[in-house]
Amino acid sequence: AQTVTQSQPEMSVQEAETVTLSCTYDTSESDYYLFWYKQPPSRQMILVIRQEAYKQQNATENRFSVNFQKAAKSFSLKISDSQLGDAAMYFCAYRSLTSGTYKYIFGTGTRLKVLA
């Protein structure tokens, strides 16, 4: 069974600086998607970025980028120029593309605090 691990329960970053959130996963599959979701205090789950496992190029979305290391099964999220609005819980998630499953498997989350 696939698992997703986020080893940092909480991180802090100064406003305007860069922070990296870690995520590792375990799978025997070769085709899958990885996601980072943001959950602000409003508690809505908002997609931040998505990475297809078959793509070697790391996904980027404005200030958000990932470092996808398929062999190491690592998928970290880098937030550049951190803003106060980035403060939230961040969840890493995995979805298989080979087993026909519909479900996402989430990590336990990392709470990001942005300090003014």
Place this chain on the structure above:
Amino acid sequence: EPEVTQTPSHQVTQMGQEVILRCVPISNHLYFYWYRQILGQKVEFLVSFYNNEISEKSEIFDDQFSVERPDGSNFTLKIRSTKLEDSAMYFCASSRRGPAGNTIYFGEGSWLTVV
């Protein structure tokens, strides 16, 4: 931007009572999901629904739970006899297509408190 909407945002219910959580998925989406998040824990998959039937469910989704798409717009989660451990945030989600190649979009959640 289209979004998934959920009602109620918060419901308090007595143990043993039935609860129905409602969701309006994004209009051109065909696949619907329920996830739950117990306070302080990870988000967990409950069930997926396509073409008016359950396509996948987790071990959490036992006989106390059911889902329905009663009309062309709503997607509901029913808990027949609530237990204290059902207290959680319940997220509805939808996607345009199925497992391959699609992102799911979550609603804002319905917070259920069972007392």
